[in-house]
Amino acid sequence: MAKSTNNVVMKGASGTIGKMLVFRTNAADKTIIARRPKPSSKPLSANQLEVRDRFTEAAQYAKAAISNPLLKEEYQAKAKPGQSAYNIAFADYLKAPQLRKVMVENYNGQIGDLLFFRVIDNFKLQSVYLKIFDNDNNLIEEGPATPVDNGLDWQYTASSVNANVVGTNLEITAKDTPGNVVTFNNIISS
Incomplete structure (x- = not known):
């Protein structure tokens, strides 16, 4: 692959x-x-078809995202030199949020106890929602987490008593800008 820079004949x-x-x-x-x-004559595998479909969806999302002036501006602000808002929106669609860390040191099953979660995304998270189940899988409480000032973590304040913390299941659901929803x-x- 050749690159042409500042060539009057080839520019554009x-x-x-x-x-x-x-x-x-x-x-x-x-x-x-x-x-x-050159197009391949081999039939596509199931994985290749799935990837192709995801790329088609990502392209459709990126086109819609850059047609929204506010969202386009946010994506463009995240772009590095040589990238466009379209590139960032495309990549954002393809990458779902990830749970990096669950911090339960301050949770003793009492009202007002804090739970912290480090959930990251390559662009921006829209929401983090928590459900707390006891060790018999009965729902104790649920609600939205709020972002912490450090820009990395989310916190949830307990609103119900949990008599037995050991064995408690924390179900964390994160949603990003394109609508990727992941539950941990x-x-x-x-």
């Missing part, structure tokens, strides 16, 4: 030449010259 060139070369311009305004891709379970062991 795009398309195919002679069914051999493809010219594209990226977000950094560089012209990329590459061989024309964490059993308190001590």
Whole structure:
């Protein structure tokens, strides 16, 4: 693959030449010259079909996201040089939130006890919701967690008494901007 920068003749060139070369311009305004891709004659596997569908969905989400001026501005602010708001929105759709840490040191099963969760996303989380189940899987309480000022963690303040903390199941559900919803379970062991 060749790159052309500040070339008056090639600047802004795009398309195919002679069914051999493809010219594209990226977000950094560089012209990329590459061989024309050839379609494969092999049938796609189930995994490949799934990935293709996810990419199609990501492209549709990214187009919709950048058509919203406020969301486009947020994505563009996160973009590095050579990236566009579209690139960031596309990647955001493909990457779901991740639970990194559950901090239960301050939870003794009493009203007002705090639970902390480190849930991260490559762009921005919209919400974190918690359900607390006892060791017989009965719902004790549930509600939204709130972001902590450090920008990494979320906290939940207990509103019900939990007589037996050991064996308690914390079900943490995180939702990001494109609507990826992921649920994590964490059993308190001590």
